[in-house]
Amino acid sequence: MRYHKISDETIRRLPVYLRGLHVLAEQGRERISSRDLADFLGLNPWQIRKDFSYFGEFGTRGVGYEIKTLIRQINKILRLEAVNKAALVGVGNLGKAVLAYPGFKMYGFDIVAAFDVSAGKIGKKVKNIEIEDASRIASLKRRNIRLGIIAVPREAAQETADALVGAGVKGFLNFSPCHVTVPRKVKVITIDIAMDLARLPYYIPAN
Amino acid sequence: MRYHKISDETIRRLPVYLRGLHVLAEQGRERISSRDLADFLGLNPWQIRKDFSYFGEFGTRGVGYEIKTLIRQINKILRLEAVNKAALVGVGNLGKAVLAYPGFKMYGFDIVAAFDVSAGKIGKKVKNIEIEDASRIASLKRRNIRLGIIAVPREAAQETADALVGAGVKGFLNFSPCHVTVPRKVKVITIDIAMDLARLPYYIPAN
DNA sequence: CTATGTGAATTTATTCACAGCA
C-alpha cells in the first residue's frame, strides 16, 4: 500500500461501514467479503475495496475481511477509539431527541453537558443531565469538552457557535438551518432535515 | 442555455440556496449577486453561477439575481410548488421532534399523518395530528400521500419501508440507522445523525 | 478457484478565465 490522503468521500463512508459492521458483529458474524458487505449496505464492492485500500491491507485474498479488525481500523482512522465527550446547546424538541438518541454510543460519543437559555429549563434534568445556563458555555474549556451539538433557533445559531468556539470546542454538528462562520480550524457539519426532505419530490415522477 | 441533465450535486445544493434566499427575502432584500450570496451561504460564486446556469438564465449582468425569481425557479425544479403531504411513522423522541420542526413549511411540506405501533400512543394527538395504528399505513394510498418519514428503531425499518412502498409512497426520509431495500422507482434518503457526528473527530487535530 | 488490492480508464464535479451583456 502506498501513501494516500484519504478523500472526504471515503471519510464520509467510513461511518456507514462501521454501522453495518457493528450490526454484523452483533449477529455473531466474523468475516465478510466486499461483495456481501456491499449487498448489506446497498453499495458496490469496488467502492468498498478501494476505500479500505486507502488505509491498509486488511483483507485476506480468497476469503474476505475480518469484521473485528475492520471495526478497530476504522475507529482508529476516525479517532473514535477514546470516548468523545460532547455538549448540547438548545434543549428543545430536537435537542431532547438528540439526548435520547441511542445511536451515539456505538461511535463512542457521550453527551455530558446540556445548555439552554430558558429559565424554565435551567436546573431541570433530562436523561440524567442537568441543563445549565447557556451563559456558562465557557466552562467547557476546563471540562475538556471539544465537541458540540447546536440545536437552537436560527437566530441564535451564530452566537452559540461563537460561544462554543470561545470555549475551545473544535468541531460541532449544527442542526440550525443556516450557515455559521467559524475560524478555519474549527469543523462544522450542518444537518438540516428539511433540506433533505426538500430534494425528495425532485426524484419522484410527476404522477 | 443548452440542455443539461442537472447533476445530483447541484440538486443537493438547491435547497441550501432556497433556505438562504428565503432568509434574505424576509429581510426585505430584492436582489443579490452571486458573490454576496456565496458569502452568505459559505460557498463560492462560481459554483452558484454554474448551478443556476444549469436551469436557465435568471441573472442580470452587472446587477445580480432577483431573489423572488430565483425562489420561484428553484421551487419549480424541485417540484415544491404545490403542497407536499407527508406521513410520519414512529412517534418516539425523534418522530416528535420531526412533527414539531418548523422548517418544513418553508419548502411546502405538511406532515398530515402519524403512525406508531405502541398502544399507549395510538389515538393520542401530537401537534394536532392523531396517531394512528401502524397497521393502517395502507390507507395512505387513498389519502394520496406520496412521501414518508421513517423514525422507527432499526429492527422495524425494513418492514416499515415495505409497508410505505405498499401504500404507494414514492419517496421517504429514513432516520433509522440502516440501509433499506426498496424498488428501483422509490427514492430513499437516509439521515443518521450519529454518523455525521462520527466523522467530526477525524477533522479535529489530536490536541 | 475465490476474493483482494490497485493501476488505468472513465466519468463526474469543481474551478478558472474571460467573452458578452446591462
Next chain:
DNA sequence: TGCTGTGAATAAATTCACATAG
C-alpha cells in the same frame, strides 16, 4: 465598469479489469 454565463482546464471520484495472494 460590474457581474453573469459558460466553454475549457483541472481536479476528484468512481468504475473497471486484472494481476496477485491465499
